[in-house]
Amino acid sequence: MEMIKVSIAGPRGRMGKEAVTLVEETNHFELVSVIDHKQEASAGVPVFASLEECFAHELPDVLIDLTTPEVGYTHTKTALEHGVRSVVGTTGFTAEQLEELKTLAEDKGIGCIIAPNFAIGAVLMMKFSQMASKYFPDIEILELHHDQKLDAPSGTAVKTAEMIREVRESKEQGHPDEKETLQGARGAEMDGIHIHSVRLPGLVAHQQVMLGGEGELLTIRHDSFHRKSFMSGVKVCVETVMELKTLVYGLENILE
Numbered sequence: 077m078e079m080i081k082v083s084i085a086g087p088r089g090r091m092g093k094e095a096v097t098l099v100e101e102t103n104h105f106e107l108v109s110v111i112d113h114k115q116e117a118s119a120g121v122p123v124f125a126s127l128e129e130c131f132a133h134e135l136p137d138v139l140i141d142l143t144t145p146e147v148g149y150t151h152t153k154t155a156l157e158h159g160v161r162s163v164v165g166t167t168g169f170t171a172e173q174l175e176e177l178k179t180l181a182e183d184k185g186i187g188c189i190i191a192p193n194f195a196i197g198a199v200l201m202m203k204f205s206q207m208a209s210k211y212f213p214d215i216e217i218l219e220l221h222h223d224q225k226l227d228a229p230s231g232t233a234v235k236t237a238e239m240i241r242e243v244r245e246s247k248e249q250g251h252p253d254e255k256e257t258l259q260g261a262r263g264a265e266m267d268g269i270h271i272h273s274v275r276l277p278g279l280v281a282h283q284q285v286m287l288g289g290e291g292e293l294l295t296i297r298h299d300s301f302h303r304k305s306f307m308s309g310v311k312v313c314v315e316t317v318m319e320l321k322t323l324v325y326g327l328e329n330i331l332e
């Protein structure tokens with residue numbers, strides 16, 4: 077297999093550390109540099125304070141971004157402008173940002189994968205929820221994450237609602253006259269689907285999709301107890317992005 081040169085942005089983060097280990101332990105991946113704005117990372121490779129400095133030194137085949145919503149968006153745009161493929165795990169991008177990045181990737185003819193959740197089990201949970209929504213159109217999503225998470229709702233919850241939207245008509249759920257006596261009690265809403273975000277220490281990444289019918293409730297749940305659960309997805313994305321000429325949003329679109 078051909079060697080893939082990888083740079084990682086956010087190498088000291090919870091996900092970044094796991095990604096550094098993954099790249100170091102994969103025979104056909106080579107970690108060539110890391111991007112750390114504080115330049116504190118020590119992965120045994122050159123550390124750059126910005127993506128521009130990194131690219132001026134050497135262009136990797138693939139950039140893995142695991143930073144923050146604002147930084148991740150800027151990095152992905154900069155990478156595409158430099159002709160570098162990206163695998164983006166960072167969440168919290170707006171629909172407009174995703175659209176802009178897709179257009180840029182197509183204009184440049186460069187692969188890019190933005191995956192709100194790299195865990196195979198989470199992708200199945202989203203797909204099963206999409207399938208079930210045809211039969212149970214009344215749905216609420218409960219996503220639960222650690223309390224250091226910056227974005228809410230989670231990228232996974234947004235993606236789940238988007239996938240359900242592809243097969244289910246928009247629907248007003250609950251009583252038409254319901255009123256919140258405490259603002260936010262019914263959570264956020266996407267096409268009638270209510271999304272509730274829990275943030276607590278001790279959690280990693282969890283999601284429960286609840287589908288209600290007459291006299292029954294179907295619950296589809298996924299739990300990531302450790303960030304290693306995301307790494308097989310990161311590996312598949314790094315390999316697959318080498319073959320792409322456009323932006324793919326969601327791991328479900330590249331898994332066979």
Ligand SMILES: NC(=O)c1ccc[n+]([C@@H]2O[C@H](COP(=O)([O-])OP(=O)(O)OC[C@H]3O[C@@H](n4cnc5c(N)ncnc54)[C@H](O)[C@@H]3O)[C@@H](O)[C@H]2O)c1
Pocket residue numbers: 085086087088089090091092111112113125142143144145147164165166167168191192193194195306
């Ligand atoms: N797609 C997935 O499966 C998945 C799984 C877990 C987390 N995430 C997402 O990944 C992102 C990172 O999550 P985390 O838990 O590792 O967060 P974290 O806070 O532990 O790590 C983020 C890292 O980014 C670094 N950073 C910030 N600005 C930077 C810059 N300008 N240049 C380089 N590095 C910079 C920070 O120093 C930090 O080390 C979040 O958006 C999160 O939602 C996605």
Ligand SMILES: O=C(O)C1=N[C@H](C(=O)O)CCC1
Pocket residue numbers: 167168192193194221222225226229230231232233280281
């Ligand atoms: O820890 C996080 O932050 C996670 N973010 C992703 C999301 O927003 O869906 C995926 C799971 C972990």
